[in-house]
Amino acid sequence: MPFVEVSSSTGTIKFHYTISTPACANAETIDPHLPVVLFFHAFAFHTIFHSQFSDELLRKFNLVVFDLRWHGYTECDTLRYCNSHSRLSIIVFEDALQLPPCHFVSIDIGSMVALQIAVTKPEYVRSLFIMSHICLEELDVALGYTQYAFSSNMSNLAKCVSNILSTSLFAAALPIDLKNWSPEHLKEYPHSQQALSRISCPVKLLHGSGIVNFLNPCKRAGLDVSFHAVPNAPHYLCADHGNEVNPLIHDFIWENIVNKEGIFIPTYVVSPWDKLLREYGWTLTGKNNYDDEDITVSFPSGNI
8 A cells, every 4th residue: 555654734644545547546656647636535435436436537537545634544643633734734745746736526524625725725726626515514414424425225335435434444543533523623614705716726516406505605706616416416426426426527627638638548447446345345236145225224313
């Protein structure tokens, strides 16, 4: 597994990351002749972009994803951090890998970090593709978290991604999470119109409904912003709705690429998490001996 250790004013971090190129699911370096798409993953689910990294259409680019602090295999010596701290460490991470300005694709808490970089270091961002709620405010969804994230009828892929979290990775992260994500550390503040106006790249918002509160602030700030709804898609819409989401990501990035020479769709690709997800029951058909189409995730009504 590739790691890079970086130091900034926020402390020392050993980032675990994955690079996928058209020719290799786990490449050591990017292809310098191709655009770079940097993914910012969701809360706890660092494998959430499996559907994107296994898509030939998107693998025509360099795809890079890293584990945020206290996620996956990333290690750090700091006990607390905020969006600003995370932004600083990720900029140093990009510099360490010698990444050019990237096309950002983000979801969930990853969007907070991606947005922070776009506001404070716009020269690092070619375009900004934000999926689902931006999570600048805590949402009252704890009761139905799994339903909210994946929908009540979880697919085979969603179950496998969730199972990875609920076993060894969850057990290892829980003591740290309880300390760093306790209620007194959860308060976040939205960006002002003045701050948003610093974003210099095109922005695309993707959501599973027709209402996105973040759209109007972007328009008022004068941003080049567009919106697309994927009807009835859950919060983690990139997992099970890749067939709809991936062309939107591709087309948005393609529109914002100046030099398109030498970019071709590969004939065959495999996800860097293919083996891991298969160990947890995922199959290409979405069914296996442990799969049950009748299983739904439900929660009791009332207060807990």
